[in-house]
Amino acid sequence: MxxxxxxxxxxxxxxxxxxxxxxxxxxQSEEPQSVQAQExxxxxxxxxxxxxxxxxxxxxxxxxxxxxACIANVEPNQIVEVNxxxxxxxxxxxxxxxxxxxxxxxxxxxxxxxxxCVCINTAxxxxxxxxxxxxxxxxxxxxxxxxxxxVFIPLEEIxxxxxxxxxxxxxxxxxxxxxxxxxxxxxxxxxxxxxxxxLTGPLQRNPLCNLxxxxxxxxxxxxxxxxxxxxxYKDLTATLPTDVTVTCQGGEALSSxxxxxxxxxxxxxCTKPLHQVFxxxxxxxxxxxxxxx
Amino acid sequence: xxxxxxxxxxxxxxxxxxxxxxxxxxxxxxxxENQLQTVNFRQRKESxxxxxxxxxxxxxxxxxxxxxxxxxxTQFHQHQKVWDVFQMSKGPGEDVDLFDMxxxxxxxxxxxxxxxxxxxxxxxxxxENAVWIRIAWGTQYTKPNQYKPTxxxxxxxxxxAFKSSSxxxxxxxxxxxxxxxxxxxxxxxxxxLRSRYLDSLKAIxxxxxxxxxxxxxxxxxxxxxxxGLDINMDSRITHENIVEKERVQRITxxxxxxxxxxxxxxxxxxxxxxxxxxxxxxxxAEREEPLRCLxxxxxxxxxxxxxxxxxxxxxSRIQKLLCYSASHSQGTQDLSSxxxxxxxx
Numbered sequence: 001m002x003x004x005x006x007x008x009x010x011x012x013x014x015x016x017x018x019x020x021x022x023x024x025x026x027x028q029s030e031e032p033q034s035v036q037a038q039e040x041x042x043x044x045x046x047x048x049x050x051x052x053x054x055x056x057x058x059x060x061x062x063x064x065x066x067x068x069a070c071i072a073n074v075e076p077n078q079i080v081e082v083n084x085x086x087x088x089x090x091x092x093x094x095x096x097x098x099x100x101x102x103x104x105x106x107x108x109x110x111x112x113x114x115x116x117c118v119c120i121n122t123a124x125x126x127x128x129x130x131x132x133x134x135x136x137x138x139x140x141x142x143x144x145x146x147x148x149x150x151v152f153i154p155l156e157e158i159x160x161x162x163x164x165x166x167x168x169x170x171x172x173x174x175x176x177x178x179x180x181x182x183x184x185x186x187x188x189x190x191x192x193x194x195x196x197x198x199l200t201g202p203l204q205r206n207p208l209c210n211l212x213x214x215x216x217x218x219x220x221x222x223x224x225x226x227x228x229x230x231x232x233y234k235d236l237t238a239t240l241p242t243d244v245t246v247t248c249q250g251g252e253a254l255s256s257x258x259x260x261x262x263x264x265x266x267x268x269x270c271t272k273p274l275h276q277v278f279x280x281x282x283x284x285x286x287x288x289x290x291x292x293x
Numbered sequence: 294x295x296x297x298x299x300x301x302x303x304x305x306x307x308x309x310x311x312x313x314x315x316x317x318x319x320x321x322x323x324x325x326e327n328q329l330q331t332v333n334f335r336q337r338k339e340s341x342x343x344x345x346x347x348x349x350x351x352x353x354x355x356x357x358x359x360x361x362x363x364x365x366x367t368q369f370h371q372h373q374k375v376w377d378v379f380q381m382s383k384g385p386g387e388d389v390d391l392f393d394m395x396x397x398x399x400x401x402x403x404x405x406x407x408x409x410x411x412x413x414x415x416x417x418x419x420x421e422n423a424v425w426i427r428i429a430w431g432t433q434y435t436k437p438n439q440y441k442p443t444x445x446x447x448x449x450x451x452x453x454a455f456k457s458s459s460x461x462x463x464x465x466x467x468x469x470x471x472x473x474x475x476x477x478x479x480x481x482x483x484x485x486l487r488s489r490y491l492d493s494l495k496a497i498x499x500x501x502x503x504x505x506x507x508x509x510x511x512x513x514x515x516x517x518x519x520x521g522l523d524i525n526m527d528s529r530i531t532h533e534n535i536v537e538k539e540r541v542q543r544i545t546x547x548x549x550x551x552x553x554x555x556x557x558x559x560x561x562x563x564x565x566x567x568x569x570x571x572x573x574x575x576x577x578a579e580r581e582e583p584l585r586c587l588x589x590x591x592x593x594x595x596x597x598x599x600x601x602x603x604x605x606x607x608x609s610r611i612q613k614l615l616c617y618s619a620s621h622s623q624g625t626q627d628l629s630s631x632x633x634x635x636x637x638x
Contacts (some may be wrong), residue, residue: 147498208450
């Protein structure tokens, strides 16, 4: 029975197939034509785009050339097209330089994760000397975390007085002490290094450089008696001594001219920095020598 | 040259190892270059010593010269002694300290010599404003014993002095008095701090243990240090608890810093605490009085050991314990806010 029905189905399907075939072949015979047309259209489009590309390339080349010519004629600070990166780098360098320059103010600082690290740069007579740091923790109470202040500077006393109530006063007071100490140390160092020829013995000094004791002669090779000087700096915020005693090692009564000299030396040490006094001694000595010869 | 002096010098030189001998003799500066050149240091030690003694005799070495050699030997071998720390204080409103080394030495010597007729006192100044004092003790009737001296290292214009601990404790009060009066202080107190390492004691007491400071010139901001985690690890594998590890690293760095730690060997705390308990009827929690105990940490290098505990995650517990016990231990001085630094015998 299936065989009888199937031919019926089979026939219809066959017919459908044939119909499809026909419509396909019809299309195919049409396609070459539309395809060709499409090809032609695309081809012209491609050519147009190529032309456009070439025109643009030429325009870019032209532009570049003219810009270069411009730069060659124009001064550097009139260039508008500065590289953005370069501008930022320049700004960074400027800021760094400004921060470094703060060192010359004597007191600068940098914020840290816990507070601030204060830097005190000491100076004397225009010479930049040692730097000292105080790392502060900003908490209640304000606290010093660590520092590089020498142990003989009364940091704890100053902190006890001012740190909690007036931090500005604390910093300025500490600056005073450190600058004065640096200044005294500088004078003592200069005396030892530059005027060793005028000293007849080693310079006695202490850590704070607030007691100096030395013997010196105005004419190193000569016959005069050496002088003994003892300088006391009772004011730790000062770079000039508070008490000066000059004696003559001879001990016995001096002639009036020696006495005059002794007294004038005492005054000199009280009023002028130590190394400057010795510089004037050295100049006088030179003058005397030149007069003699 | 006195026989005792000769014997003393001989015993001192014998202690010096051969490789240090020329350095120490040069530092002593008693025998001249020429004299030293005549010595053959490659001989057996006994022969070298004999020759040196002979040279010292030629130059008539005194007891003071011998004492100076002893000081230099001790300076080179500081860690062979255990050092105590003493702190002096002035009265309120005292004058500025005008320290005069000559005056100090004379005063110190006089005080000791007045109290004990027989005592040898010698001084040697060093570059860092310190003076080493060597005291050999005798009594009214016996000569000073040169082989059991006490050393004191005093930093002028500071309140601190370091003393080598010795068995002759009866002279300590006199020594304290001499030091106090000569340096124009009022009182002297022994601190709860002792160590073989003078440098570490100095670092702690002068608070010089961390000398790096943040400035605008410093290259790396301190917060952005690399963690030191295993960079070879596959980047696809994330570290567990990376946040926690970073936190621990940061706290360790803030507490201990990047500098080498002072070398402490032990730390001891007195702890007074009460116990809390959730359970009813816990014996410890019911006590009226707080519990008092003594906690002792010891290690060849205590602070480094504590520092390395951090990655082992034991750190937070230790830190809590230390901070807590710092506020309770007696006779304290807050030398550091994080790690109380005390050693006690």
